[in-house]
Amino acid sequence: xxxxxxxxxxxxxxxxxxxxxxxxxxxxxxxxxxxxxxxxxxxxxxxxxxxxxxxxxxxxxxxxxxxxxxxxxxxxxxxxxxxxxxxxxxxxxxxxxxxxxxxxxxxxxxxxxxxxxxxxxxxxxxxxxxxxxxxxxxxxxxxxxxxxxxxxxxxxxxxxxxxxxxxxxxxxxxxxxxxxxxxxxxxxxxxxxxxxxxxxxxxxxxxxxxxxxxxxxxxxxxxxxxxxxxxxxxxxxxxxxxxxxxxxxxxxxxxxxxxxxxxxxxxxxxxxxxxxxxxxxxxxxxxxxxxxxxxxxxxxxxxxxxxxxxxxxxxxxxxxxxxxxxxxxxxxxxxxxxxxxxxxxxxxxxxxxxxxxxxxxxxxxxxxxxxxxxxxxxxxxxxxxxxxxxxxxxxxxxxxxxxxxxxxxxxxxxxxxxxxxxxxxxxxxxxxxxxxxxxxxxxxxxxxxxxxxxxxxxxxxxxxxxxxxxxxxxxxxxxxxxxxxxxxxxxxxxxxxxxxxxxxxxxxxxxxxxxxxxxxxxxxxxxxxxxxxxxxxxxxxxxxxxxxxxxxxxxxxxxxxxxxxxxxxxxxxxxxxxxxxxxxxxxxxxx
Numbered sequence: 304x305x306x307x308x309x310x311x312x313x314x315x316x317x318x319x320x321x322x323x324x325x326x327x328x329x330x331x332x333x334x335x336x337x338x339x340x341x342x343x344x345x346x347x348x349x350x351x352x353x354x355x356x357x358x359x360x361x362x363x364x365x366x367x368x369x370x371x372x373x374x375x376x377x378x379x380x381x382x383x384x385x386x387x388x389x390x391x392x393x394x395x396x397x398x399x400x401x402x403x404x405x406x407x408x409x410x411x412x413x414x415x416x417x418x419x420x421x422x423x424x425x426x427x428x429x430x431x432x433x434x435x436x437x438x439x440x441x442x443x444x445x446x447x448x449x450x451x452x453x454x455x456x457x458x459x460x461x462x463x464x465x466x467x468x469x470x471x472x473x474x475x476x477x478x479x480x481x482x483x484x485x486x487x488x489x490x491x492x493x494x495x496x497x498x499x500x501x502x503x504x505x506x507x508x509x510x511x512x513x514x515x516x517x518x519x520x521x522x523x524x525x526x527x528x529x530x531x532x533x534x535x536x537x538x539x540x541x542x543x544x545x546x547x548x549x550x551x552x553x554x555x556x557x558x559x560x561x562x563x564x565x566x567x568x569x570x571x572x573x574x575x576x577x578x579x580x581x582x583x584x585x586x587x588x589x590x591x592x593x594x595x596x597x598x599x600x601x602x603x604x605x606x607x608x609x610x611x612x613x614x615x616x617x618x619x620x621x622x623x624x625x626x627x628x629x630x631x632x633x634x635x636x637x638x639x640x641x642x643x644x645x646x647x648x649x650x651x652x653x654x655x656x657x658x659x660x661x662x663x664x665x666x667x668x669x670x671x672x673x674x675x676x677x678x679x680x681x682x683x684x685x686x687x688x689x690x691x692x693x694x695x696x697x698x699x700x701x702x703x704x705x706x707x708x709x710x711x712x713x714x715x716x717x718x719x720x721x722x723x724x725x726x727x728x729x730x731x732x733x734x735x736x737x738x739x740x741x742x743x744x745x746x747x748x749x750x751x752x753x754x755x756x757x758x759x760x761x762x763x764x765x766x767x768x769x770x771x772x773x774x775x776x777x778x779x780x781x782x783x784x785x786x787x788x789x790x791x792x793x794x795x796x797x798x799x800x801x802x803x804x805x806x807x808x809x810x811x812x813x814x815x816x817x818x819x820x821x822x823x824x825x826x827x828x829x830x831x832x833x834x835x836x837x838x839x840x841x842x843x844x845x846x847x848x849x850x851x852x853x854x855x856x857x858x859x860x861x862x863x864x865x866x867x868x869x870x871x872x873x874x875x876x877x878x879x880x881x882x883x884x885x886x887x888x889x890x891x892x893x894x
Contacts, residue, residue: 305614305722307356309348309417310662312853315341317663320839321832322670324409329670330677331407340410347392347414351421354383359422362563363725367504369555374503374565380425384458384506393429393458397436401452408676409669412602416662419606423729424563428461428501430599435462435513438592439532442580450538451511460509460534464592465496465569473742475586476524480516482531482576491573492516492533495553498736502567503535503552509544510535512569513592514576521583530585531576549574560728593737594690598668600737601693604701605661607730611708611723612654618721619647619711641711649867650711654704656833656864659857661697663832668693681762688751688759689828695743695818696825698733705730744817747824748802760799767792767831774838783858784834787865788827794872795827798879805882815886816879823875830869833861 315337318324324335358379365377387393396411397403418426436455439448454460471477480494492514496502503510512533521527537545549572556566580588623638632639641647668686675683709716709723716723734740752760771785771792798820806813840854840861848854 304360305356305610305726306617307352307421307610308613309344309351310609311341311344311348312850313659313662314344314413314416314666316839316853316857317666317836318409318413320843321663321835322409322666324407324670327670329407329673329679331405331673335407335410340413343410344413344417346390348417350386350390350392351417354386355418355422355425358383358425358563360722360725362422362424363560363729364562364719366562367555367565369503369552372503372551373505374552374555374567376504376506376565377563380563381506383425384428387429388458393432394456396433397456398440398452401440401448402456407669407673409666409673412598412666412669415599416602416606416609416665419603420610422563423603423607424561427561427564428504428506429458431464431501431596432458432460432462434464434592434596434599435511437595438513438530438588439511439579441591442530442588443532447532447577447579450542451532451534454509454542455511459507460511461501461504461507462511463499463502463513463569464589464596465499465502465512465514465533466589467496467498469495469497473739475515475528478515478517478528480514480571482516482518482529482578483573484518485575488577490516490518490531490576490578492531492550492571492576493573494571496569496571498556499567499569500561500564500736502565502569504565508536509538512550513579513589514571515585515589516576518582525586527583528585529582530579530588532579533571533574533576537575559731560725561732594687595672596737597690597694597743598665598672600733601668601697602665603733604698604730605658605665606701607726607733608654608661608701608704608708609658611705611726611730612651612658614721614723614726615654615708615711616642616651618715619651622712647711650707652860652863653868654707656860656868657700657704657829659836659860660829660832660864661701663836664828665693665697667832684755684759685762688747688754688763689824691743691747691751692821692824692828694737695734695740695747695821696828698730699740699822700825702727702730702734740821741818744821745814747821748813748817752799752802764792764796767827770831770834774834777838777841780834780838780841783862784837784865787869788830788834791823791827791830791869791872794876795823798823798876801880809883811883811887815883816881819875819878823872823879826869826872826875830865833864833869837861 319337324332362377368375394403395406396408399405432455482490482492485491514531514533515528517527518529537548539545551570553568553570619641622641624641627639627643632643671682671686705726709727712723715721771789774780802813840857843854
């Protein structure tokens with residue numbers, strides 16, 4: 304049975320030694336001293352380890368069941384949801400005006416990493432609710448916010464996002480769901496949505512669906528899409544629940560993973576709905592939810608990689624197989640533990656260096672989100688640029704790391720007893736939902752690079768250049784961290800220049816290299832994170848830190864990433880500069 308140890312020391316290191324959140328001028332950060340964040344993360348870690356982890360395998364094996372229109376969640380889920388609610392965890396970052404605690408997003412991200420690691424399927428229920436909350440808070444009328452948000456903050460009512468239809472996924476312009484004005488300010492929503500996570504379940508009194516639909520007579524394509532609140536139960540003026548609305552779960556999907564989360568086909572039959580924002584401006588409102596969700600999905604890639612790595616380490620320490628080629632390390636036993644073998648160590652170092660680098664990346668992204676919320680336009684622009692990288696790169700690599708972890712078990716990783724296969728199966732969806740990773744790459748290269756006239760990508764390059772320049776005199780940091788980062792950054796700049804030169808005359812030349820660029824960008828960000836962590840570790844050792852082993856381990860892990868993983872940027876650049884011909888040269892009929 305898998306185990307989970309909350310990475311409290313590492314979270315503390317990133318928050319305080321690297322990001323130095325307690326010294327930031329961002330609103331709310333002055334409260335984030337080590338004692339405060341430590342107390343919250345310690346409690347959150349206990350819930351992850353003691354409440355959520357034991358239910359992870361239960362959710363995987365039992366799954367959800369549909370009975371007479373009601374979805375029953377796995378054994379123990381409802382009780383765990385009560386614990387999460389009663390502890391106030393669902394409202395950690397929500398606005399106090401609606402009953403939240405108003406904590407910065409970065410703290411919520413650190414909490415959620417542990418909860419996602421311990422039980423991804425379970426955490427999707429409050430996670431989706433938070434995304435729906437964000438969209439309503441940003442775009443709905445005060446009347447709708449007052450009516451729905453307080454109970455969504457407490458998760459007495461949960462939320463969903465309804466986009467996909469049987470005939471259209473990414474291409475939302477093909478949407479058929481319609482919203483007929485009812486004459487009283489509400490709308491009658493009719494249509495079918497598929498792949499709706501947490502669309503129906505038995506853990507909340509009401510479910511608040513955010514639904515994209517078209518008002519008849521509106522513009523064609525995506526310009527005619529509007530967003531609506533469609534509650535499972537209608538809500539009376541006094542806040543009590545009224546009649547059942549015309550929305551129901553038609554079936555549950557059979558899935559590869561995340562069995563503990565209900566993935567529903569939702570049928571809307573003249574269901575009463577309320578317009579969020581303006582008519583025909585629904586995508587703008589929905590993207591508020593989707594952008595927050597994409598950061599959360601990137602976190603899912605990290606979370607599954609983290610718990611898979613932890614368990615793989617323990618297995619390779621205990622499993623005896625073969626002898627160390629340099630001499631027996633366990634002479635009294637029949638064989639040495641797997642962890643002595645170089646290729647096993649390579650895999651573990653791949654996983655460890657990714658997990659710790661990704662943790663820093665996701666928390667840095669959260670600080671940018673907090674700064675953007677405080678009207679820092681530069682931070683908001685930089686985060687917008689990097690959101691496809693957070694989502695696409697971290698989930699691609701996160702899945703890859705769960706596979707590497709599973710591989711270390713040999714045949715025992717392929718059977719269900721060890722739990723290794725669940726991490727692989729659960730991680731796989733993160734590459735697909737909230738915009739498949741190929742779409743993330745196209746968005747990055749086709750839209751985000753040029754946004755603001757290239758201002759945001761130049762700002763990122765300036766961050767890298769400034770860090771290198773400020774620390775160029777540090778010889779210990781230079782060879783192991785700064786020089787590899789500089790080389791990788793030059794590869795990224797060369798790729799961006801190639802796109803600028805080629806895209807105007809041959810757009811396919813840029814788009815054919817989009818996935819490679821997303822990964823190149825991701826590696827450079829992790830390189831920057833590792834350089835910053837390397838400096839923080841060196842500074843801590845120089846200051847006489849007591850936990851010498853922790854900081855020396857951090858330096859060794861960072862040097863591994865810079866030497867073994869970061870050079871992939873050169874390969875990605877080489878692929879990008881081959882242009883479109885190798886990709887598009889074969890006629891479609893010849894496949």
